[in-house]
């Protein structure tokens with residue numbers, strides 16, 4: 001999604017987690033933690049979606065999506081941390097348990113989902129974007145797992161501000177759909 005937003009040409013190599021492709025030695029040589037995504041840019045190899053997005057934004061023409069002023073960077077960073085804590089362990093895990101049969105505590109995933117949705121709705125009730133009142137990496141980091149949450153059987157019926165935020169993101173130039181996205185209203 002980030003590569004598409006930047007209008008960059010890239011080659012995508014799918015790693016099928018259901019077949020454990022991430023355990024192949026070729027993939028392990030790129031990321032010993034055997035997790036997607038991994039970016040290879042010439043000789044440079046980097047794992048972790050937040051690190052990849054920061055690299056791409058700052059290298060390929062969107063430094064304002066991750067600015068370096070201390071307060072602005074910190075404001076975005078708090079959402080990147082939220083995306084790997086409450087969003088990943090709540091929204092993403094609630095879905096992974098259902099569709100990938102992941103062995104994870106569903107009660108804990110649902111409790112974290114409630115916390116994540118509450119914060120997103122609270123912020124988006126009177127702001128268009130998660131950080132800085134403009135589109136930044138904070139939005140790209142949180143959007144996909146939030147907009148896929150219905151696949152884990154969670155309804156966003158009550159969360160109209162979150163659903164409006166999805167629409168704003170999905171209307172941006174070069175927005176790229178992924179399997180399950182855009183959000184089915």
Ligand SMILES: N[C@@H](CCC(=O)N[C@@H](CS)C(=O)NCC(=O)O)C(=O)O
Pocket residue numbers: 017022033034035036037047048049050084
């Ligand atoms: N915070 C990391 C999470 C990476 C992650 O956990 N990826 C999962 C899929 S969403 C994965 O590849 N799991 C395979 C495995 O752990 O073997 C990121 O955003 O890059």
